[in-house]
Amino acid sequence: MTSARAVPAVRFSEVHKSFAARGKETKALNGVSFAAESGSVTGLVGPDGAGKTTLMRLAAGLLAPDRGEIHVLEMNATGDALAVQAALGYMPQRFGLYEDLTVQENLDLYADLQGVPADQREGSYRELMRMTGLGEFTARLAGRLSGGMKQKLGLACTLVRSPRALILDEPTVGVDPVSRRELWAIIDRLVRDEGLTVLLSTAYLDEAERCSRVVLLHEGEVLGEGSPDSFSSQLRGRTYRLQSGEPGRQVQSRLQGRAEVTDVVVAGGQVRLVLESGSDPRGLREEGVFQPVPPRFEDSFVALLRERRGAPSLPDMQQHTIEVRGDDAVITVRDLTRRFGDFYAVKGLSFSVHRGEVFGLLGANGAGKSTTFRMLCGLLPPSGGTLRVAGVDLRHAAAEARARIGYMSQKFSLYGILSVEQNLDFFARSYGLRRKRRDERIRWALEQFELEALRGSSSDDLSLGHKQRLAMACALMHEPDILFLDEPTSGVDPLARREFWLRINALAEANVTVMVTTHFMEEAEYCDRLAIMAAGEILELGTPDEIKGSVAPQGREPSLEEAFIALIEHQDTER
Amino acid sequence: MLSWLRILALVRKEFLAILKDPKSRFVVIGPPLIQLVVFGYAATFDLNDVSFAVYNQDRGSYSRDLVSAFDGSPTFNKVAVLNADREIAPRVESREVLLVLRIGPRFTDELLKGEPAKVQVIIDGRNSNTAMIALNYARTIIRDFNDRVLAERGAAGAPAELIVRAWYNPNLESRWFIVPGIVGLLTLVVTLLVTALSVAREREQGTFDQLLVTPLRPVEILIGKATPGFLIGLSEAAVVISVALLWFEVPFRSTVLTLYTGLVLFLLSAVGVGLMISSLSVTQQQGLLGAFLFMVPAIILSGFATPIANMPQAVQAVTLVNPLRYFMVILRSTFLEGASFEALIPQFWPMAVIGLTSMALAGWLFRHRMY
Amino acid sequence: MRLRGLMRKEFLQIVRDPSSISIAFVMPVFLLLLFGYGVSLDAEEVPIAVVMEAFGGEAVSFAAEFRHSRYFDAREYVDMREAVTALRAREVDGIIRMQADFAERIGSPGPAPIQLILNGVDANTAELVSGYVQGSWLNWLQHRAEQAGQQLDIPVEVEQRIWFNPEVRSRNFLVPGLVAIIMTLIGALLTALVMAREWERGTMEALLVTPVSMTEILLGKLIPYFILGTGGMLLSVAMAVWLFEVPLRGSFGVLFAAASLFLLVALGMGLLISITARTQFVAGQVAILTTFLPAFILSGFIFDINSMPWFIEGLTYAIAARYFVAILQSVFLAGDIWSVIVPNALALMGMAVLFLGLSRSRSRKRLE
Incomplete structure (x- = not known):
């Protein structure tokens, strides 16, 4: 199939696309050009709002570009949309499944729609079920499947009539690491055995390394294109691990402000650094021992973004330091159980x-x-x-007890119609802040979270990264002692995530207790301690190092994700 | 101890949320205005322009007089003159005419001889209400005609006469009945739309959790959520009341205090029901459906268009929990009958009970609604 | 095969989703019971006060006329003030008063006055009560004349023929009208919600990239909900005929054909709403506002269209329910009257073509 390789399966040339909403035009794609080769996996990588979904929909003929040309399998995706769709398998976000239909019924529906002849179905189904491991569950409603199973069923539905190319929009969002690994195994096999072309989008930067080519998308523009290695090789010689006696978080906070440092993250109790090109680690000698490490894809992404946005400013959280009295437990939980019907959440x-x-x-x-x-x-x-937060059960506690906690919920719950300033003002008032204090805190929040320029815009119109900042600012208006953060970084770009953790570092310095949930395994590195949960139970509890150690006590140090997978598999074999 | 600072913050936010969004601003202003115009003009039982046909077999002067009496009435409009019996059915069946006046060949003769003459009125009964009203109009015209004939003859006439007086509404204008009812109807619709979505919207967007973890108490949230619905309902009602008085010229015969006491209590109960629906719903969709499912029976069973007394006993019992039922009585009593404050106390207290009960339930549901 | 697949999917979803079933079957029952029993314009046993300030045979016989009438629940009072109190408290709808000199004046020349005082607040009821009282009064005069062996001198007598509904039951015209309102609701709400649901759950996107054509997608929605709506319609008609005892004088075939046509209009409206709105919340709101209220007020279901001012009357021509209500009331009460059925059916057909055509042309195989 060498001839097929010569022509790219998907080709975008100078594609522009914008959407009009609320009388304002938003540019989703701004002159995007790239090519995805046949018979390989091309990854579309970028944070939420980068334009990934728009691009995928354009390729599937679901949208028409404002300008530019799109060719899919040598057909024009705009003019020949029907022909393109007949040759294509497309899985939208949330997998496009009918949740009130069973696995088998979903397969039958898509087989009907794709016009698969009845005599070919038997064999095709058997093969798909074997591949996805869903054979036992054909009679189960799709809505009752786990995220990972839904994703595999979604994939199976797009494969009922062996398409020539596969377009997958964020197939791994909200799926546990084990399922993610299984999905990748399936994709790799399809590409290897059947020469399928795959174009997929992902917000997980580590997945980029599994693609043969990566297109890096940011704010509707292509930042870079090439093999994952070609990205990370640009940073060769700039990545180090720093061993220092101090806790990683403190080192990170201190180093982030330095001119010669491009990026610094906590990893395994130590910090991992990307230096500015031309900088020498010897300039930072006093910090500890520098040890060169191989660059990763994420490093190059962050470096590329930094070039555009400049260095982050260090947060000043203005938090009064809370006195720590020995070993006082702020949150205690004993045998906590929650049932919904006969399902244990x-x-x-x-x-x-x-x-x-x-x-x-x-x-x-x-x-x-x-x-x-x-x-x-x-x-x-x-x-x-039983549970106790600050010594009380908040469900029955007096209003004053609630004034000590801050809560930021999963979807960055803000009043969409209210402006940034009105949101801040409302939360300040509902925590009972008096006029002078209120004005002070609002000024602080606008400045610290860099929202000054947006103070009058509706929070609905903000980008996800700005929403996250505003939600955090709202939760901090009253300087809480305890902060609850539910998936605070989902969907935001790596830079926003770094800023977020710098702020958490600063709060932790002032002894604010922070409880955070996340499904980004690498973020767990920032925690002092963590609990790994699956199916409502704690699999392992301890410091990040302890958890890694519990999995692989000897040999190479595993990443937290590997530890997580090992723990789940261990649990499964025990059953 | 309630914190007025916190409540005020919530009230401010609710108002901003309702009035800043063009869509919800429209919901508060658009439908009420449309309904006011449409109901005010379309919802009337009065008939005018009733089309009728005449089949007059008589050539005498009396029959001509009778026909011209019909012709001259503002209610009736002659659209056809028929010449045969078989022409009647098609005209009525096709709804071309509502009524046919059929006068026999000996009509004038009989009247001149002093024998009883008969005139046939054929009416399309498909809409029985319209039929009855049209028949009453026709009877009135014929009675007047009779009086004239008797006067010509110098006869004594009937030994007893019926003198009809309608109190409060001497011309029996059904608009005087409907328009005050609209005040109640629109107030209910607006208040429900504002409140029924308020908690559900926050639940759907996740901001309700955010509220519950602030020091706001359920009572404070309740007051904060109830106030905007209450104030918007109040101002909307005030506008509709003025329109009823100034534009539709319905008389007002009681004290403003009595009417507004009723209005405030009614708003209390409507806001309570709205908040209860809202805290029961998880999504806005459910809130909307819930509001609809309450609104339709509440309007039908309020006596707005059809009297409660005509309903079966069991249904009448159900209307006792309908706040609109009581407000309808208050509206019509204050507008038309000039009822005193004391006379309406039996209408006041049930609304207060409904309001307080539903509010208490809504407040409890804030925290106890399962997910 | 593709269409069959879509339809099978839709049926499975309907069966598994209790909300569509309840909109199609529970709502009609609920609304029919509510309206059928709750809305009645027939005043029966009207409570009326009879005040006899006079004594004597004449007054007693006149009062008896009301006691024995099935239209009245007569309550006798001696004191006018008590009767007025009762009228104010809405215990009675009217007062019939014979003053102290009644017996005296009826014996002497000139008419003796009988006062009828009505509570005019509810003008419609007052009008009906006044009609009933006049009927009773005439009856009494006639009886009285017969007993005296005389002829009552009424020059012209009205002979009334109320066609199609001789016993003037308001239920007979309200219930068929209800069928139209309920079908508007089912048709429009059901389709508006289900199309919007596909958009919201992201399944529409998956459908659009398959080789399915837009016509097939629309038909795949239309046919199952048409069948479901027909079920709701049959249920409503069955309730109308057997529970509310409304006569069905026309043929069932005509009724069924007209209902099917109307259902197409309602489904078309629902499709159009959901194609434009795309979220269940907005679609639901629009569906209720644009279908239910107009069908209720402007269809001639309860308020007479001819008596509306011209600008409102003009508006009613845009309401599909108007045409269907006309057909229904005729088919139920009068029979297969082609002069009513044909023009209204043509109007419905035009609207069905308009809405379905608009839905088809406004839905593209694109997400924009």
Whole structure:
């Protein structure tokens, strides 16, 4: 199939696309050109709002470009949309499944729609079921499947009539690491055995390294295109691991401001650095021992973004320092259980969090993290067990007890119609802040979270990164002692995530207790301690190092994700 | 201890949220205005322009007089003159005419001889209400005609005469009945639309959790959520009341205090029901459906268009929990009958009870609604 | 095969989703019971006060006329003030008063006055009550004359023929009208919500990239909901005929054909709403505002269209329910009257073509 390789399966040339909403025009794609080669995996990488979904829909003929040309399998995706769609498999976000139909019925529907002859179905179904491991569940409603199973069923539905190319829009969002790995195995096999062309989008930067080519998209523009290695090789010689006696978070906060540092993240209790090109680690000798490490794809992404946006400013959280009295547990949970019907969302959870600690709850969607959170904040009564936050059960506590906590919910819950300033003002007032104090805090929030220029815009119109900042500012208006953050970084770009963690660092310095959930495994590195959850239970509890150690006590140090997968597989074999 | 500072913050935010969004601004202003115009003009039982046909077999002067009496009435409009019996059915069936006046060949003869003459009125009964009203109009015209004939003869006439007086509404204008009712109807619709979505919207967007973790107490949230619906309902009602008085010229015969006491209590109950629906719903869709499912029976069973007394006993019992039922009585009593404050106390207290009960339930549901 | 697949999917979804079933079957029952029992314009056993300030045979016989009438629930009072109190408190709808000199004046020349005082607030009821009282009064005069062996001198007598509904039951015209309102609701709400649901759940996107044509997608929605709507319609008609005992004088075939046509209009409206709105919330709101209220007020279901001012009357021509209500009331009460059915059916057909055509032309195989 060498001849097929010569012609790219998907080709965009100078594609522009904008949308009009509320009388304002938003540019989704701004002169995008790239090519995806036949018989390989091309990854479209970028944060939310980069234009990935628009691009995929354009390729599938679901949208028409304003300008530019799109060719898919040598057909014009705009003019010949029907022909393109007949040759294409497309899986939208959320997989396009009918949740009130069973697995088999979903397959039958798509087979009907794709015009698969009845005599070919038997064999095709058998093959798909074997590949996805869904054979046992054909009679189950799609809505009752786990995220990973839904994703595999969605894939199977697009494969019922062996398409020539596959377009997958964020196939791994909200799926646990084990399922993600299985999906990649399926994709790799399809490409290897059947020479399928795959174009997929992802917000997980580590997945980019599994693609043969990567297109890096940011704010509707292509920042770079090439093999993952070609990205990271640009940074060769600039990435180091720093060993220092101090806790990683403090080192990170200190180094982030330095001119010669492009990026610094906490990893394994130490920090990992990307230096500016031409800088020498010897200039930072006093910090500790520098050890060169191989560059990763994420490093190059962050470096590319930094070039455009400049260095971050260090946060001044203006938090009064809270006194720590020995070993006082701020949050204690004993045998916490929550049942919905006969389904256990949370089963026998026990842990405690100390003052000034950053405590992480890690797990895939549906692991029970949010349910636990809602119970801790008093939003949901537990079915069993006890819990104490700052010595009280918030569900029955007086209003004053609630004034000590801050809560930022999953979807950055803001009043969309209100402006940035009105949101801040409302939360300040509802925490009972008096006029002078209120004005002070609003000024602080606008300045610290760099929202000054946006103070009058509706929060609905903000980008996801700005929404996240505003939501955090709202949760901090009253300087809480304890902060609950539910998936605070989902969907925002790597730079915004770094800024976020710098702010958390600063709060932790002032002994604010922070409890955070996330499904980004690498973020767990920032936590003092963390609990890994799956199916409502805690699999492992400890410092990041302890957790890694529990999986692979000897040999190479595993990443947290690997540890997570090992833990889940271990649990599965025990059953 | 309630914190007025916090409540005020919530009230401010609610107002901003309702009035800043063009869509919800429209919901508050658009439908009420449309309904006011449409109901005010379309919802009337009065008939005018009733089309009728005449089949006059008589050539005498009396029959001509009778026909011209019909012709001269503002209610009736002659659209056809028929010449045969078989022409009647098609005209009525096709709804071309509502009524046919059929006068026999000996009509004038009989009248001149002093024998009883008969005139046939054929009416399309498909809409029985319209039929009855048209028949009454026709009877009135014929009675007047009779009086004239008797006067010509110098006869004594009937030994007893019926003198009809309609109190409060001497011309029996159904607009005087409907328009005050619209005040109640629109107030209910607006208040429900504002409140029924308020909690559900926040639940859907996740901001309700955010509210619950602030120091705001359920009572404070309740007051904060109820106030905007209450104030918007109040101002909307005030506008509709003025339109009823100034544009539709319905008389007002009671004290403003009595009417507004009723209005405030009614708003209390409507806001309570709206908030209860809202806190029961998880999504705005459910809130909307819930509001609709309450609104339709509440309007039908309020006595707005059809009297409660005509309903079966069981249904009448159901109307007792309908706040609009009581407000309808208050509206019509104050507008037309000039009822005193004391006379309406039996209408006041049930609304207060409904309002307080539903509010209490809504407040409880804030925290106890399961997900 | 593609269309069959879509339809099978839709049926499975309907069966598994309790909300469509309840909109199609529970709502009609609920609304029919509510309106059928709750809305009645027939005043029966009107409570009326009879005040006899006079004594004597004449007054007693006149009062008896009301006691024995099935239209009245007569309550006798001696004191006018008590009767007025009762009228004010809405215990009675009217007062019939014979003053102290009644017996005296009826014996002497000139008419003796009988006062009828009505509570005019509810003008419609007052009008009906006044009609009933006049009927009773005439009856009494006639009886009285017969007993005296005389002829009552009424020059012209009215002989009334109320066609199609001789017992003047308001239910007979309200219930068929209700069928139209309910079908508007089912048709429009159901389709508006289900199309919007596909957009919201992202399944429309998956459908659009398959080789399915837009016509097939629309038909795949239309046919199942047409069948479901027909079910709701049959249920309503069955309730109308057997529960509310409305006569069905026309043929069922005509009724069924007209209803099917109207259902197409309603489904078309629903499709159009959902294609434009795309979220269930907005679609639901628009569907209720644009279908239910107009069907209720402007269809001639309860308020007479001819008596509306011209600008409102003009508006009614845009309301599909108007045409269907006309057909329904005729087919139920009068029979297969082609002069009513044909023009209204043509109007419905035009609207069906308009709405379905607009839906088809406004839906593209694109997401924009």
